[in-house]
Amino acid sequence: MKVNSKYFEKIRIRPEKKAEANASAPRCQWDGCDAPGTHRAPVGREREGEYFRFCFDHVREYNKGYNYFSGLRDTDIQRFQKEALTGHRPTWKVGLTGPGGSKPSGDFAPFRSGRAGYYKRIGDPFNLFGEAAAEARAATPAKRVRPLEAKALETLGLGAEATGEDIKARYKTLVKRHHPDANGGDRGSEARLRDVLQAYRLLKQAGFC
Template sequence: MKPYPKYFDKIRVRQDRDAEVKSHAPLCQWDGCKEPGTHRAPVGRMKEGEYFRFCFDHVREYNKGFNYFSGLADSDIARFQKEALTGHRPTWKMGASAGTRSAPDFAQHRSGRAGYYRNIGDPFNLFGESHAAPRERKARPLEAKALETLGLDARATGKDIKARYKELVKRHHPDANGGDRGSEDRFRDVLQAYRVLKQAGLC
């Protein structure tokens, strides 16, 4: 057996990287410190990109007391935070330019497909005052036939439908009509009509 086999040629001892960094680092800028300044610390506001060089212990001490906004009024801090939302770039109101103070009403200039949005109803007045009269609900064929069976029109509310249904059921129920076959058919039609209106969400 060889005293130094070929496998040992591939083994390398890892050098201490920290020792190499410390040997090239400048001295710590903390007063009276002789340790190498291996850590950077920001100088402060309006000096972005400039750093102090401190040793590990002193950079921790410096960071504890560092305040980017020291010496600024609260209003200036709030303005800085607001401008930071847009990366400190200038912004303008939507639709406003240097010559106009208020945004133009684009709804007046819409045409084609864009004009469709002018005609959208706002029955619950979510988007401000609506001057347009509420449109009448147009019943579908099955719903119109069911309303006709109950003797109502398309303007009938859910309350009207329920009241009319109760009235007709009492009148045409087999226990109340004395065994009349015609009334029994009418009772069946009323039940079917009410079921259709209920499924349509009208009552």
């Protein structure tokens, strides 16, 4: 193609994107500045979603002195940071049904599937869960405990003769005792809670509970 071709006359050079952005941007809101406001800066607390428009130099200057917690007391800042851990949603201690600490009005455990009391609701005409079942379980030889399983039982404070119900009851007690929500946010027993969870998971996979 020749340099002086007629096709070159029809070619239009696209302006740079930066130049386009500057042309469409509003004027910088910094006092005395007429540059394009191409950068957003948050207005502040309780006005989330609102922004100032500054040029590059003034948005840097604004960000140096920006403080979201300006005007708040230290106690309010600490409470905000604590509530941020749960997404500012209401929480309450383990075992309580609501923030007021109210207990359930009735015990519905017998009506939950998988619980020992479930068969009472549907009946047991063939005595599958009664005395015959208890005798059969008593006649069954004790399950051999492996070293890892023995270590898990020791972590829960139980011996090799512990039943599945004993393991579940002990697990619930330890979780309530060491969970951060149950001890006022104290994280000192997180390692202990982690060991309890791992021990219970191992015993459950091994068929102990």
